[in-house]
Amino acid sequence: MEDTKSKNRFKDFLVTQGLKSTHQRELILEEFLRAGSHLSTEDLYLRLRRKNPRIGYATVHRTLKLFAECGIAEQRNFGDGQARYEASAHDEHHDHLICVVCGKIVEFEDPRIEELQIEVAGGLGFSIERHRLELYGCCSDCRPA
Amino acid sequence: MEDTKSKNRFKDFLVTQGLKSTHQRELILEEFLRAGSHLSTEDLYLRLRRKNPRIGYATVHRTLKLFAECGIAEQRNFGDGQARYEASAHDEHHDHLICVVCGKIVEFEDPRIEELQIEVAGGLGFSIERHRLELYGCCSDCRPA
DNA sequence: GTTTAATTTGAAATCCATTTTCAACAGGGG
């Protein structure tokens, strides 16, 4: 249950940072974990409003930043001018394939590419800390037969 | 002379699109080609102001979009909240290494990585149109000996 | 349970890069 893991990690984070556990933070975490990945702040905000109209955009925004800070979420940016968040699977990293027609986002991972990145960077004197790889193209559903 | 090539391409673009060749557009293109790559709109605007105080930000912005449209420039986004533009070398593609300490940006290219990208995407039913690969790390100048 | 000190909330305001508006201006064909 990744959910429980994330919830515990967030609780621990709040405690160690001297922050408080609130109703809103719980609601937001619940909904964040329930909803699929790659949601914008707006997306999550609207989903939450449907169930609890008394929640504020600012709170959703601040809470998502907390999630990122404590490591249970990662911020992404696919160039549409909106930050998106996804629940992070800790040990495994992945990159993204984005369909330019329908907007579908698929995750993938390839150790050979990672390997080459390290090699290339090393050759230029860099040690890599993180990277971003996004492939934009057309998925099979959107390609004319 | 890549410069002449870009200038001609832009001229052709203006003609075929029924757009006009103006003093400002020439100035902006000159300065864009002269200045190094990875400039933000603001950067270029300030450089231009030094020589010609009568040029407007909106014009620089619009003109950079024209450059991108006609293919002599590419828009980049390295996550600092500002779009950057670089002169595009047509036949060759490259990716970026960014030093998280000093902000230095190095370009690189590796056909093996490109190859693998196509392979991986194909396996998931995608045909790639373009991609973005950025490696963030620490350059040799910034690494403690 | 009550008090207290500190954090959190949410509506609204602010920020800031980008984009649009619009009246004055410039290009270039006729």
Added chain:
DNA sequence: CCCCTGTTGAAAATGGATTTCAAATTAAAC
């Protein structure tokens, strides 16, 4: 030169992210 159309630039609008601040909530202390 004239006219039509595209262009310019100052200013305003936009839109997502972020901050402000008074009121509300939390959790520790009493």
